[in-house]
Amino acid sequence: xxxxxxxxRLPVIATIIVALMLMVVPLPDAAEPFRPDWVxxxxxxxxxxxxxxxxxxxxxIVGIVLDVAQGTILGQHALALSVVVFITVKFHLLVRVFxxxxxxxxxxxxxxxxxxxxxWINGVAGVDAPAIAYWAxxxxxxxxxxxxxxxxxxxxxxxxxx
Amino acid sequence: MVASRANSSNPARIPALGVRVLGAIALSILLMxxxxxxxxxxxxxxxxxxTVYPIQIVVDSPFRLWAWIRExxxxxxxxxxxxxxxxxxxxxxSARLQRLAALEAENARLRGxxxxxxxxxxxxxxxxxxxxxANPYRHNIVIDIGERDGVYDGQAIVDADGVVGQxxxxxxxxxxxxxxxDPSHALPVEVNRNxxxxxxxxxxxxxxLDLPFLPNNADIRPGDLLVTSGLGGAFPSGYPVAxxxxxxxxxxxxxxxxxxxxxxxxxxxREIMLIWxxxxxxxxxAEATDD
Numbered sequence: 001x002x003x004x005x006x007x008x009r010l011p012v013i014a015t016i017i018v019a020l021m022l023m024v025v026p027l028p029d030a031a032e033p034f035r036p037d038w039v040x041x042x043x044x045x046x047x048x049x050x051x052x053x054x055x056x057x058x059x060x061i062v063g064i065v066l067d068v069a070q071g072t073i074l075g076q077h078a079l080a081l082s083v084v085v086f087i088t089v090k091f092h093l094l095v096r097v098f099x100x101x102x103x104x105x106x107x108x109x110x111x112x113x114x115x116x117x118x119x120w121i122n123g124v125a126g127v128d129a130p131a132i133a134y135w136a137x138x139x140x141x142x143x144x145x146x147x148x149x150x151x152x153x154x155x156x157x158x159x160x161x162x
Numbered sequence: 163m164v165a166s167r168a169n170s171s172n173p174a175r176i177p178a179l180g181v182r183v184l185g186a187i188a189l190s191i192l193l194m195x196x197x198x199x200x201x202x203x204x205x206x207x208x209x210x211x212x213t214v215y216p217i218q219i220v221v222d223s224p225f226r227l228w229a230w231i232r233e234x235x236x237x238x239x240x241x242x243x244x245x246x247x248x249x250x251x252x253x254x255x256s257a258r259l260q261r262l263a264a265l266e267a268e269n270a271r272l273r274g275x276x277x278x279x280x281x282x283x284x285x286x287x288x289x290x291x292x293x294x295x296a297n298p299y300r301h302n303i304v305i306d307i308g309e310r311d312g313v314y315d316g317q318a319i320v321d322a323d324g325v326v327g328q329x330x331x332x333x334x335x336x337x338x339x340x341x342x343x344d345p346s347h348a349l350p351v352e353v354n355r356n357x358x359x360x361x362x363x364x365x366x367x368x369x370x371l372d373l374p375f376l377p378n379n380a381d382i383r384p385g386d387l388l389v390t391s392g393l394g395g396a397f398p399s400g401y402p403v404a405x406x407x408x409x410x411x412x413x414x415x416x417x418x419x420x421x422x423x424x425x426x427x428x429x430x431x432r433e434i435m436l437i438w439x440x441x442x443x444x445x446x447x448a449e450a451t452d453d
Contacts (some may be wrong), residue, residue, distance in 0.1 A: 021221050022215075024294045029429070032295065039226040056179065058188040063192075069217065071297045071331055071338045074203050075193035082186035089179060122299060125198050128345055129299035130366075 011155055012054065015042055016062055024069055033132045036141035038148075039066055040114050043081060044107060045152045047088040048095055059085035073125055080117035084110050100146070108142040204332070208309070211333035218294045218304060218336055225293035273348050284398050285438035286320075287311070291431060292336065301344035301364065303327070305434065316396045318437045324402040324425030325349070325390060326434050341428050342403070343368050351403050352391040356381055359453045362403060362422060368429040371404050373420040378411045380418060388422055398439040 019038035027035055043114060046054035063078030070077070088095065088110065095106055115134045122129060197203045222240055289307045296302040307313055309332045317329040327341040340347055347364040351373075358381060363372045376382060386406040392399025404422035411418045 001215055015215065020217050023321070024218065024221050024296070026221075026293045026295045028227070032298070035234040035295075035298070063190075065208055065213055068207050069214045071294075072299070073194050074197040074207065075190035078193070079187055079190035082183055086179065086183035086186075094360050121194065125194070125252065127299050133298055 005157040008050075008156075009053065011158075012046055012050075015152060015155055017045075020069060021061075023066065033130075033136040034140045035137060036144050037111060037114060037137050039077075040081060040111060041107070041141055041145060041148045042152065043085055044088050044110055047085045048092050049116060049152075049156060051092045053146065054085075055089050056082045056086050062156055073121065073127075076118060076121045076125075079121065080114045083117060084114045087113070103149075104142055104145055107145045108138065111138045111141045179346050204315075207331065208334055211336070215333065218292055220405055221294050222306075224450070286435045287438070288433060288435055290433055296338055300346070301327075301341040301366070301368075301428075303339050303341065305329075305337050305339055305436075306335075307436070308333045310334055310335045313337050313436060315376070318390075318397045318401070318439060319402055319434050320437060321426045321431045321434050323427065324404070325397065326426045326428060326431060328396055329436070341368075342371065342424060342426075343428050348389045349392040349397065349403060351388040353382055353406075354387040354389045354402075358382060359393065362388060365421075369423055370407075371422045372425055373406075373422060374417060376420050377416070378413065378418050381416075382406060382408055382409055382420060387425075398437060401437075408426040 016039065019042040022038040023035070042052065043059050043062060047059070059081040060078045063076075063081035064074065066072075066077040066081070067074050095103065098106060115138050119129075119134050193203065193206075216247050224299045282284055287307070289305045292306050293306045294304045296304050305319075313332050314334060315329055319326045319328060325342055327344075327347070330340045331338040341364070342349055342362070343364045343366065345364050345366040349362045350359070351362045352359045358376075360373050360376050360380075362376060365372050373382075373388075384406050388403045389405065390397040390399055390401045390403055402425045404424045406420060406422045409418055409420050
């Protein structure tokens, strides 16, 4: 078990790095607010499938990297990601057996919570942003969830994690 | 936590999850307070930035490659045209520079007569904007030089036409800068025609700045050039910022409604210049006065 966990870590890290890249890839101005939270989607997936390896601690570290990459307040994304991943891990057994629509609804709720936490921290820190910056990623993220989860399932079966 | 320990034999339970998330939240809040209230965390940012830098490079490289390909495959004719245009431009600017050199010498002499401090020319360095999107809530850009090259927080950035923004965060090899169009950016400016001082705020749109604190009887009209006044300390004085676009005087209001168009093409620039202002860098001033 331990050997398998150790060898399975690298591909997961690779997917997280790809997600981080997608977060900073330039988009046209019109599409920019609709950039899905790739990192959040990826971490939700891994927390759901491998909650023992990918849990709150790793989410926090990835969040700090994301904060630095985007130049937001240090700890903002870290906090939001830790809370979202915590909830995912807490209910991972339940969520894993959900049918597709129900899973999508759960992901929608998780992304909404994530954006709400970011919004809340921005409010406390006095950062002003248009409302579209918060709800657009939730919509696009939920729509892209099936694609992301199918892709990540491919990755995890390819490297023989289970 | 007690419950999780009691159930640790249950394979579905993740040990100490609650404690971990509470720890993560506490740590995040601590970081946020430290980051927001004081400026103690730049070293942390730089350390984490080492992992971010390769990501930025990888994301930026296809755009760079594309630019390089386009440049190297542009045909001979085009290059000839460009060459002719650039030579003509160079002739014009050097002619202007000759006059400027004479004026600068005269200015220094007059200032000497007045016993005013002689203005020192600023050092500049060209940098490129990386094709990397930054903070989703702000008008930020990422540039390809950092602390290694002597970039410092608050440093002024201009392009060929005017002020672009200022550095807000320096990494080791890249930096983030805020554009003057960011809603939280304010820039001390003066009207070039008569020296009227005011503040130019960003509006969140690339093509518009707001001048909120001008009284109705202020001597300002459309077409006036706004230049940096140098009063905020961050920007050296005399760089063009914007051209006044509209002045609406409303008698019932205390202040006139003045908007301006930034001189720099904020959403199109790729190459920018960083200014080492003589006012901000005393050791550079010494170097600059030598020549």
